[in-house]
Amino acid sequence: MKGCFITIEGPDGAGKTSVIQALVPKLSAALQQEVMATREPGGSRIAEKIRELILDPEHTEMDERTEALLYAAGRRQHLVEKVIPALEQGQIVISDRFVDSSLAYQGWARGVGMKEVAAINAFATENMSPDLTLYLDIEAKEGLARIQKGKADRQYDRLDQEELAFHEKVRDAYLLLLKENPERIVAIDASQTLEKVVQECYTVIMKQCN
DSSP: OOOEEEEEEOSTTSOHHHHHHHHHHHHHHHHTSOEEEEESSOSSHHHHHHHHHHHOTTOTTOOHHHHHHHHHHHHHHHIIIIIHHHHHTTOEEEEEOOHHHHIIIIIIISOSOHHHHHHHHHHHHTTOOOSEEEEEEOOHHHHHHHHHHTGGGSOOOGGGGSOHHHHHHHHHHHHHHHHHOTTTEEEEETTSOHHHHHHHHHHHHHHHHO
């Protein structure tokens, strides 16, 4: 039995983590199937160590290409250690971020180049692609305002040091990816209430993976 690989993408402050936390039990109950939630960077022991390196706010001198390579390395370890075995067991896997994040953040916003970052990740993932990607869309200013409001409950990381213009570039990149991949990426308006966002995500997933 083949599993279903779903990724949740979006700019910072889109609410990915909250949506996934609400989606997993809802999907598991409806499908009577195990649903595994995971995240990037991280998701496995070694990949979590790489996450610490990438997101440490003290690592301000990190080169953009180093950052892109570290994300790809963590992604590879995460896939072979956690995602692929779960899919082979027929599970539904929901990952908070995947390759699209690297294309948006490092490829476009950092200026490394989307083609270059895509090539790095094609090697790392052996061209593996999600069955479905839900893109939670929110304007950069609103996303950052959410982060500021809830910062007491959120880990401060290196990306939080970036200016509004950087996060606007990230959103622009996601909108470009959405346009280029309409068969895989479905946009969800993340400015709605959490309940509405979760319900829309649930409806799309049930059509795709049921």
